[in-house]
Each structure stands twice: as structure tokens, then as C-alpha cells.
Amino acid sequence: MIRIVLVADANLLRTALGMALSHQDDLQVVAEIASVDVSPALVEAQDADIFVVDLDVLGASITDALDTITKQQEDCAVLALTAVCASAALRHALGNRVRAVLSKECGVADLIGALRRVAAGERFIEPAIAAAIVRGNSNPLTLRERDVLRLAAEGLSVREIAGALFLTTGTVRTYLSTVIRKIGARSRLDAIRTATQANWL
Incomplete structure (x- = not known):
């Protein structure tokens, strides 16, 4: 039996993963917790084989959680899930003996297969994520996109950004939407966090 701990801040994600994995005879979810916990x-108390960790968390709690898991349970594997290929959390995970990295776009069958591979001692990174890492963290943002996001990071409203850059509010919103899509962020704040961590601003 493969004993699994799910670490994700989103309660819905933890619950969904737990339900999806509970139907497998060789997988047992022994705990579902938030990164801050x-x-x-x-x-130490869980005696788990694999920690499945959602990397897409605001704040430093996820890197602290990774440090705690890998230092406390040296024989325990970590399978990381991410939707952002250029995040500081992913870089931290790769430097922290994380055994596998999987995109959150994967299907349930892919996750189950990955868990079994990890339990068997395999190490791997999903090809799309590996390709992004090989390309390096080159800045995907244009100069104007950086200007818009930098002002947004400083707390300016869309109207204020438009005035500062001599753009229309509609154009500013388009730039922000493009940046969010390019980075793979979930929101403007998430895009700012990711771009700041990657030194793109």
C-alpha cells in the first residue's frame, strides 16, 4: 500500500484529489493538510511514502513546507504539482530533492501513474515543464507589459496606469490579461508575485 499525504492550500483541491485517489486499491491518502500546517x-507522525505538494501557493509557506518534509523524512518522496513553470517555488522544489514534478493540467490517470512510478523509485519531470526549465527563465514579457505590471505592483489602478503610460484603460486591461495568460497565473496578484520572484520586473 502506498501511503500518501496531500499538501494543498485549496480545500477543494485537497478534497478532489483525495476522492480521486481513494478508489485505487494500492493508494491510501492518510492526511490532507494546508502548507501552513x-x-x-x-x-513524522504520518509515516507516508509520498507527499503530493501543490506548489502554486501565495507566500513562503510552501517553501517552508518543502524544507520541513525533505529534512524530516529523508526516505519519503515528494511529487510536486504546478501550473506555473517559472515560479520560485518550483526552483526551490527542484533544489530540494523533489522526486517528480507534474503539471496540474494532467488527468487523474496521469497522477495515479506518476504516484506509482515515484513509489517504485523513479524520478521525472513532465516534459512540458522540463522544456520550460531548459529554456531557462528568460523574461517572456515585453517592455510595455513589464511597465504595466510594474505599476500594478506599485498599487496603481487601471486608470492610473493608463494615465502614467498614456494608454487607454482598455489597452491596460488587455496588457494585464495578456501577462496573466503568458505567465500562467490565476490573477493579477498571482502574476505580480510570479514575475517578481522570477526577476522579470
Whole structure:
């Protein structure tokens, strides 16, 4: 039996993953926790084989959780899930003995297969993520997109950004939407966080 701990801040994601994995005879979810709740005592108590960790978390709690898991349970594997190929959390995970990285766009069958591969001792990174890493963290944003996002990061409203850059509010919104799509972010704040961590601003 492969014992699994799910670490994700979104309760819906934890619940959905738990339900999806519960139908497999060889997989057992022993705990579902948020990254801020990861502690040495909790990690030690679970006696898990694999920690499935959602990397797309605002704040430093996810890197702290990864440090705690990998230091506390050296024999335990970590399978990381991410939707952002250029995040600081992913870079941290790759430097922290994380055994596998999988895109959150994968299907349930892909995740189940990945868990079994990890349990068997395999190490892998999903090809699309690996390709992004090989390309490096070159800045995907144009100069104007950087200007717009930098002002947004400073707390300016769409109208204020438009005035500062001599653009229409519609154009500013288009730039922001394009940036969010390019980075693979979930929101403007998420795009700002990712771009800041990647030193793109």
C-alpha cells in the first residue's frame, strides 16, 4: 500500500484529489493538510511514502513546507504539482530533492501513474515543464507589459496606469490579461508575485 499525504492550500483541491485517489486499491491518502500546517511533528507522525505538494501557493509557506518534509523524512518522496513553470517555488522544489514534478493540467490517470512510478523509485519531470526549465527563465514579457505590471505592483489602478503610460484603460486591461495568460497565473496578484520572484520586473 502506498501511503500518501496531500499538501494543498485549496480545500477543494485537497478534497478532489483525495476522492480521486481513494478508489485505487494500492493508494491510501492518510492526511490532507494546508502548507501552513506542515510541521516536523506532523510529518513524522504520518509515516507516508509520498507527499503530493501543490506548489502554486501565495507566500513562503510552501517553501517552508518543502524544507520541513525533505529534512524530516529523508526516505519519503515528494511529487510536486504546478501550473506555473517559472515560479520560485518550483526552483526551490527542484533544489530540494523533489522526486517528480507534474503539471496540474494532467488527468487523474496521469497522477495515479506518476504516484506509482515515484513509489517504485523513479524520478521525472513532465516534459512540458522540463522544456520550460531548459529554456531557462528568460523574461517572456515585453517592455510595455513589464511597465504595466510594474505599476500594478506599485498599487496603481487601471486608470492610473493608463494615465502614467498614456494608454487607454482598455489597452491596460488587455496588457494585464495578456501577462496573466503568458505567465500562467490565476490573477493579477498571482502574476505580480510570479514575475517578481522570477526577476522579470
